[in-house]
Amino acid sequence: MDTDEHSHAGHHADDMASMNQMDHMGHAGHGGHGDHVAMFRRLFWIMLLLAVPTVLCSNMFADLLGYSLPDAGWVRWVSPVLGTVMYFWGGRPFLTGALEEIRSRKPGMMLLIALALTMALVSSWGSTLHLLNHELDFWWELALLVVIMLLGHWIEMRSLAQTSSALDSLAALLPDEAEKVDGDRIVTVPPADLRVGDVVVVRPGASIPADGEVVDGSAHVDESMVTGESAAVRRSAGDRVVAGTVATDSGLRVRVTATGSDTALAGIQQLVADAQASSSRAQRLADRAAGWLFWYAVGAGVITAVVWTLLGHPDEAVVRTITVLVIACPHALGLAIPLVVSIATERAARAGVLIKDRLALETMRTVDTVLFDKTGTLTRGEPAVTAVEPIAGWSADDAVALAAAAETDSEHPLATAIVRAAHSRQLSIPHATDFRSQPATGVRAQVGERVVEVGGPALLDARGASELPIVQQWQADGAIVLHVLVDGGVIAALRLADEIRPESRQAVDALHARGIEVVMITGDAAAVANSVGDALGVDRVYAQVRPQDKAHRVAELQQEGRRVAMVGDGVNDAPALAQADVGIAIGAGTDVAIASAGVILASSDPRSVLSVIELSHATYRKMQQNLWWAAGYNLIAVPLAAGVLAPIGFVLPMSVGAILMSASTVIVALNAQLLRRTDLDPARLAVR
Numbered sequence: 011m012d013t014d015e016h017s018h019a020g021h022h023a024d025d026m027a028s029m030n031q032m033d034h035m036g037h038a039g040h041g042g043h044g045d046h047v048a049m050f051r052r053l054f055w056i057m058l059l060l061a062v063p064t065v066l067c068s069n070m071f072a073d074l075l076g077y078s079l080p081d082a083g084w085v086r087w088v089s090p091v092l093g094t095v096m097y098f099w100g101g102r103p104f105l106t107g108a109l110e111e112i113r114s115r116k117p118g119m120m121l122l123i124a125l126a127l128t129m130a131l132v133s134s135w136g137s138t139l140h141l142l143n144h145e146l147d148f149w150w151e152l153a154l155l156v157v158i159m160l161l162g163h164w165i166e167m168r169s170l171a172q173t174s175s176a177l178d179s180l181a182a183l184l185p186d187e188a189e190k191v192d193g194d195r196i197v198t199v200p201p202a203d204l205r206v207g208d209v210v211v212v213r214p215g216a217s218i219p220a221d222g223e224v225v226d227g228s229a230h231v232d233e234s235m236v237t238g239e240s241a242a243v244r245r246s247a248g249d250r251v252v253a254g255t256v257a258t259d260s261g262l263r264v265r266v267t268a269t270g271s272d273t274a275l276a277g278i279q280q281l282v283a284d285a286q287a288s289s290s291r292a293q294r295l296a297d298r299a300a301g302w303l304f305w306y307a308v309g310a311g312v313i314t315a316v317v318w319t320l321l322g323h324p325d326e327a328v329v330r331t332i333t334v335l336v337i338a339c340p341h342a343l344g345l346a347i348p349l350v351v352s353i354a355t356e357r358a359a360r361a362g363v364l365i366k367d368r369l370a371l372e373t374m375r376t377v378d379t380v381l382f383d384k385t386g387t388l389t390r391g392e393p394a395v396t397a398v399e400p401i402a403g404w405s406a407d408d409a410v411a412l413a414a415a416a417e418t419d420s421e422h423p424l425a426t427a428i429v430r431a432a433h434s435r436q437l438s439i440p441h442a443t444d445f446r447s448q449p450a451t452g453v454r455a456q457v458g459e460r461v462v463e464v465g466g467p468a469l470l471d472a473r474g475a476s477e478l479p480i481v482q483q484w485q486a487d488g489a490i491v492l493h494v495l496v497d498g499g500v501i502a503a504l505r506l507a508d509e510i511r512p513e514s515r516q517a518v519d520a521l522h523a524r525g526i527e528v529v530m531i532t533g534d535a536a537a538v539a540n541s542v543g544d545a546l547g548v549d550r551v552y553a554q555v556r557p558q559d560k561a562h563r564v565a566e567l568q569q570e571g572r573r574v575a576m577v578g579d580g581v582n583d584a585p586a587l588a589q590a591d592v593g594i595a596i597g598a599g600t601d602v603a604i605a606s607a608g609v610i611l612a613s614s615d616p617r618s619v620l621s622v623i624e625l626s627h628a629t630y631r632k633m634q635q636n637l638w639w640a641a642g643y644n645l646i647a648v649p650l651a652a653g654v655l656a657p658i659g660f661v662l663p664m665s666v667g668a669i670l671m672s673a674s675t676v677i678v679a680l681n682a683q684l685l686r687r688t689d690l691d692p693a694r695l696a697v698r
Contacts, residue, residue, distance in 0.1 A: 050103075053100060053103075054161055057100035060095060060096050061096065064089050064093050064150065064152075064153040065150040065154065067086075068089045068150035068153075069147045070147045070149075070151075089150070090134065090135065090149065093131070093134060097128075097131045097156070101127045104120050104127065105127070107120030107123075108123070116301065117304040122301075122303055122307065125335060126336055127155060129332055130149075130151055130152035133147075133148055142329075142332075151336060158675060185217040186201075187200065187201075187219075188210050188220070189211040190211075191209040191210065191211060196211055201269075202270070204219060204266050205266065206267060206268065206269060207266060209263055209264065209266070210222070210263070210264050210266065212257045212261060212262040212263070213257070214260055215256065215257070216256065217256050218262075218264060220253045220264075220269045221252055221266070221267050221268035221269075221273045222251055222265050223248065223264065224245050224246060224247050224262050225264065225265045226247060226262070228262075229258065230243065230244055230257075230259050230260075230423075231244075231255050231256065233255045242258050242259075242422075242423055253268075253273045258421070258423070303644055306645070307335060307644070310334050311331050314334050314652040315330075330651065330652055333662075337644075337651045349682040350629055350682045350685065353683065354685055357688060358622075358690065361618075361621050361690035362613050362621075363611060363612070363618060363621050363690070364612060365608070366609065366610060369608065370609050371625065372633070373626075374623055374626035375623065375626040377592060378526055378572055379526065379527045379529060379567055380521055380528055381529045381530075381563070381564060381567065381575065381586070381590065382548070382577045382616065383530075383577060383578035383583050384530050384531070385532060385533075385579075386579040386614070387579055388511060388530060388616060389508040389509060389510050392423065392427065393423055393490065393506045393507065393508060393509075394427050394508070394509035395427055395428060395430075395505070396489070396506065397505035398503075401478070401502065404502060409494050409502030409504075410435060410504075411437045411439055411440065412460075412494060413428050413462070413502075413504065414431070415440045415441070416445070416453050416454065416457065416463065416464050417453055417464055418442060418445075419442070428464070428504065440458060442455035442457045444456040451469050451472060453465065462494070462496055463494075464495070465493065466490075466493070469493065469495065470493060470500070473495060473498050475493070475498070477500075478500065478502075484503075484505045485537075487537060487541040488507070488536075488538030489505045489506060489507040491505060492506065507541075508534075510546065514546055514616050516617055517619060517692075518547055520696040520698070521619070526623075527549045527572075528547075528548045529548065529550040530543050531551075531552040531560055531563055531586070532551075533557075534553060534554070535553065536553040539553035539554075540553065558585065560585060564576055564589045564590050565589060573591045575590060575591065575592040575622075576593055576594065577594045577596065579595060579614075583606075588606045588607075592609060592622075593609070594608075594609045595607035595609070624688065624690060635681055639677060643674040650662035
């Protein structure tokens with residue numbers, strides 16, 4: 011989502027400039043964000059220490075609280091010296107950001123802060139040197155503004171910090187080493203050194219180092235991280251294989267046909283980078299409000315100066331104008347969004363939802379279409395025995411127990427599913443001996459006095475047996491069908507399919523109740539996809555969709571005018587997660603899917619999407635309330651400070667205006683705390 015790939019942090023000055031520009035534009039770069047968080051944390055604590063003596067030694071602050079400063083000559087210079095240090099050191103990120111906003115001709119928060127800081131510095135020095143009215147001693151206000159803004163920015167940076175890189179996670183799918191055939195030898199080389207035409211050995215359980223064609227061997231290849239297919243696919247001589255996929259049960263020899271940037275994995279990597287870059291231009295609501303307030307403050311200042319001068323009060327014109335510009339400083343506005351986002355993020359984390367991107371959180375309330383990946387999201391992502399059809403004289407439990415006995419020594423995913431089914435039925439699995447596995451046919455084992463075999467159509471052909479009548483219906487639904495044979499005769503058929511999560515139907519129904527369209531997308535065959543889609547009642551089903559086409563499907567929905575949230579868990583989902591208005595990754599998924607998303611669900615419960623929607627609405631309400639309060643204070647206090655009620659004898663004292671600024675910050679903070687009461691329990695949200 012809202013992330014750009016940036017270089018790692020270098021010199022602090024360059025960091026501040028690039029960070030502020032990034033932040034102003036709503037960017038959240040991967041590389042230096044950890045350094046930015048640490049930098050703002052350190053800067054905040056240093057400035058807080060400097061602010062204490064600066065505030066306490068300020069004449070105006072002393073007058074407000076009614077205490078007297080010591081008569082020692084050095085005391086009057088504590089606030090000016092430390093205040094100046096705070097302006098140039100603690101205020102540097104905001105001054106630098108203001109320059110960037112001026113260059114880009116987009117005034118916003120940074121320029122508004124810099125304006126208030128600069129006016130406070132100039133007027134305070136004028137007061138200290140007795141060039142201006144003593145009421146313009148704003149050293150304490152300058153110090154508090156620097157500290158509060160740094161606190162807000164630190165909170166904001168922390169909420170944006172990224173924990174992993176999508177592109178690094180994609181690269182991690184490739185093995186560190188490849189075994190290349192060199193004549194009669196096998197040599198170990200880095201995958202980057204492979205060339206088209208090289209032959210590599212891929213051992214059982216190892217990742218394929220480059221795109222290629224199988225020249226020797228046959229194996230089930232787990233391509234789920236790239237294609238989204240839930241079941242391993244049989245690959246043998248002449249078949250194409252993709253870098254990053256895994257040979258699960260046997261070894262292969264593969265002739266390299268593509269390396270580096272030409273591989274399918276690199277193509278996905280580029281799609282993620284492009285989609286991330288294209289979706290990172292959103293403006294923050296607070297920044298727009300700050301831009302409006304900037305022009306409001308400048309306009310009010312100019313009018314104030316002109317009116318008081320024309321009325322023949324040039325000294326009062328200076329005092330009132332400076333007061334207006336300092337009072338316009340956005341204490342509450344600077345904390346309004348960061349505090350809400352920080353508390354919302356914390357509240358979400360306690361509910362098992364990790365918010366990585368604040369823009370995703372803001373956008374979720376506007377989503378009208380949720381696009382679910384099927385495998386691993388609406389389904390469990392692994393095969394399960396969903397039905398057993400025994401012949402007369404045999405029970406389903408007996409058939410499953412015998413099949414599990416024959417499959418116990420196999421590592422194939424379907425064998426694991428059969429054994430798991432026996433355990434879930436609490437069956438006693440008989441001991442098997444003489445286990446044999448025949449690729450593309452099935453398994454055979456001796457169970458007591460019986461020979462038990464489990465396999466597909468090839469096994470039936472080899473034994474001259476016929477499939478059970480129910481098989482055609484199961485196959486029409488896209489299920490995998492295996493037969494259990496005892497002493498050469500079929501005793502049962504097993505239906506295996508990617509099991510639908512029990513919570514998925516509740517999630518779909520609850521989204522429909524909120525007026526949200528539900529779409530399912532998968533790399534699986536149409537029969538499998540439609541079967542799951544019909545069971546869940548989704549509105550649209552996209553089947554047999556390649557990884558690069560998933561992002562295109564998201565773009566098509568967006569072109570229809572829809573605001574799309576994509577929920578997925580695999581590498582093949584990463585481009586779509588990045589392309590979507592909101593990317594939501596299932597926490598049990600791959601690192602790259604998590605890194606490409608703006609929201610991560612710690613559980614695999616699809617109902618958690620409802621928690622994100624609920625939190626988005628609640629967060630937006632708090633943002634709006636805080637922004638209206640923060641901006642409303644300025645809209646009222648600035649005219650009063652300018653002297654709009656002077657004809658009736660009332661002019662807002664600067665000290666009162668400063669106190670009101672601090673009070674507005676407290677109110678904003680307390681209002682943000684109310685977010686902690688938001689109910690995010692997905693089970694309760696699903697039945698509302």
